[in-house]
Amino acid sequence: MQDTTPKDIGSLSFGLMEPEEYREMSATKIITADTYDDDGFPIDMGLMDPRLGVIDPGLECKTCGKHSGSCNGHFGHIELAAPVIHVGFTKLIRRLLRGTCRECSKLLLTEDERDEFRDQLTESRKLSRDLNDVTKAAIRQARKKDRCPFCGEIQYDIDHEKPTTYYEVQQVLTSEYSQRIAGAMQGDEEEGVERTTPDELAEQTEIELTRVNEILSGSFRPRESQRKAIEKALDIDLTEEDTNKLMPSDIRDWFENIPDEDIEVLGINPERSRPEWMILTVLPVPPVTARPSITLDNGQRSEDDLTHKLVDIIRINQRFMENREAGAPQLIIEDLWELLQYHVTTFMDNEISGTPPARHRSGRPLKTLSQRLKGKEGRFRGSLSGKRVNFSARTVISPDPTLSMNEVGVPDRVAKEMTQTMNVTERNVADARRFVSNGPEGHPGANYVRRPDGRRLKVTEKNCEQLAEKIEAGWEVNRHLIDGDIVIFNRQPSLHRMSIMAHEVVVMPYKTFRLNTVVCPPYNADFDGDEMNMHALQNEEARAEARVLMRVQEQMLSPRFGENIIGAIQDHISGMYLLTHDNPRFNETQALDLLRATRIDELPDPSGVDDEGEPFWTGYDVFSELLPDDLNLEFTGTVGDEVVVEDGQLLKGTIAEDEVGEFGGEIVDTITKVYGNTRARIFVNEVSTLAMRAIMHFGFSIGIDDETIPGEAQARIDETIADANDRVEELIEAYENNELESLPGRTIDETLEMKIMQSLSRARDNAGNIADEHFQDDNPAVVMANSGARGSMLNLTQMAGAVGQQAVRGERINRGYEDRTLSHYEPNDLSAEAHGFVENSYTSGLTPREFFFHAMGGREGLVDTAVRTSKSGYLQRRLINALHELETQYDGTVRDSSDTIIQFEFGEDGTSPVKVSSDDDNDIDVDQIASRVLDSEFDSETERDEFLGTRPEPTNLSEHADDRLTDGTEVSSDD
Amino acid sequence: MVDVSQHELVPEHTVLEEEALEEVLEEYDIDRTDLPKIKRTDAALPDDAELGDVIKIVRDSRTTDQSVVYRYVVE
């Protein structure tokens, strides 16, 4: 089957094609614009000539004998009646016309200049710079020459009229020369220019008097030297511009004479690309496979846009030839020539500015060659870099706290569609038969099998039983996804490497992908309708790589800051806080219930016995069960207290965000670095399940009443705000009486604004503090703010105290009407109220005016985020484009694809941030590493050696291998 | 005119001797044009640096104390 083994690409070369090459590769010359005859057969030497390839299945290609699908098609060619310009090269043609001699076609540069540019070219090539800079400079230098340094011919300017017309601009004697000379000889009294007599003119210009008179009468045209003399004598200009159109044939002749060595100076390889090949004399006709015709429902054939365009070209080409043979006038020939040029131009690019696009009969512009390649839907961005892939699925995501972070819940209907290739051996033949006998509908079933002879058979409900019996070693079975398969999971935008991670499949009912909430931060996912993509891997190598490198647990440490980005979030943190903050007591049933979803099925010795004689366990005891037995830690925690863990027992402190949270939770981070990713995965999974049990044990809810304060507190807040208003009034009064002293470096106006802002923000803080006094520590909003689960005290202040000053661009609100924010206020009212201070809290409700100001501030925030995301998206794209080819080499250097060194040592120090311990102050926490090393040195040596030598590194294990790992027995891979 | 090369924030730039250069190129198995570039007009360059020279730059580094890089002088 594998008769089309991929081959290595040795090299690629770009260049122009010679007309003879077009003819050689052509399967046939195309001479007629007709496509099919009356019987529906393609016409020989027509645009659908069967030698150009086959599109109808079943037919044989007349050139290569293959069938449709395996024959790629073959080019034909059209002999153009007259040369035309290739639109893709108009700029280069213009450059060459300007830089070479109109007579001898040599490059207008002296030997020295040529040498210099040649040197610059080799230098630029070595430094892989843009050669265009050098060649442009060379042309600029050449254009400065008025005369050819080789043959002495005068050089004229070249005008380029887009897209494909070139003119030579010559300065010639104006037809009004006699009048202009006569006029100048009259002189001008006002300007003080004296009259000139013919005698004087003859004398000044050294032209015979009779000639002067002849010139003045208009019967003799002065020669160039005479013209210049007269111009100089009378200080006038006797020339006018004359444009001389260069026909493509002229340009072709011109370019044919450019010597090879001159082209090299312009960075063109003459072996591969002669400039005259930019003027087409032969037009290649793309194979029919590139422009297939389609048969409509009514039996009519509809041709591809390219075919339509080729028909036009052939028609004009024929008319051109007929007219020329009939000896038509030059004007008609030139018109036809231009028409031919137009059709060839739009055949290649139909979106040229200044040229009306060629249109279909319906008025739709034709999609020609360039349109097929360009743009988002074009061949490059649309078909090559943006390919849609098989073995992928996409659906809405929803949370499932019972899954491990390594797992993904896959809907059964997806699992039955996406398959894994199973190579049947003697060891798995029984499984394979079972899959096949389940058929395509049952799960776990199979959809296809491949016999050893390569034939693929579809498994159907009807044939599955029979087929299952035939399965032997050597067959291939495309079986359904089953629990434990590894797949790749992704959420757009894929901004960092944790946006694509590998998960193990858990097949589930219903229609959504399910994931554990702890993987929301790396994917930046939530469940308000987010969708994610899944890709099933199709060979052992890919599956192995995904399992070892891409699994969620392997991505726990962020390469950005070297700490864990996966950890407890939101309710997990509230739950841990409730469990550990006051270290509550639990009886045996409760403690076992808290730990029921973990590996722990036996409680440690109880902490004590309560008044009724029942043994109890504390929150610390329960949490400590999840810690590694020999973990030691000491740090300042979220709540500000000391957290102490000794020998895997939590002794002091509250477990919250900074302990087990997503971005650098200390305990998670330490476990990942010291005990490995597998242990960390188990820990995070268990912390999240324990936290869910804990939060359910205590109960956790929030409502309006949790943010309301007693009337007495409300009165105090009103008072604070009234005080602030008074203070603002005082400031305004002082300002109006010019008694306000300006702060250093500020104007009076700025000083006033700053002082007002200060007193108002103090007012809001005071209001917040008053509100806070009335909230108990067990208030759910306070619990969430203190533990770092969600929200802050500021949110609480705004809900219960006062919302405070609204700002646009960091200032009080100053916009709207002339000298005031709203028509509700007097002009120039400086008061707090008139500039967006919101006295009310969210609970008490905003007044209409406050609401409006609040919306102004809120709108700014929305605009900011919208602008930021688009800006940062574009920045990200540019960074990726600049950096994607960089690679760290085995010698530690970072190089790009052309082996240029970017860094001599990766990151200057050759270390990966995820492999290194760090803290807030140091990127590398040398102290911690050293103390750990010393610790292990000082303790009883034999013990340490044993410990260091025998503690097995947790390896990449399947989700279902945990039990074996924790038993402490030898670990064996299950896949 | 201020001589920036004397500023404390400007690391030490020296022209690499031909022999040392050969060693560097050998070590990394490259041509000198594969090195990072520095403009001849760069104010930090020593006075005797010429087009085509290779400059050795020794920087202080937070993580490795000192880091050495080489740059090729270009137009």
Ligand SMILES: [Mg+2]
């Ligand atoms: Mg969302």
Ligand SMILES: [Zn+2]
């Ligand atoms: Zn063929």
Ligand SMILES: [Zn+2]
């Ligand atoms: Zn010449």
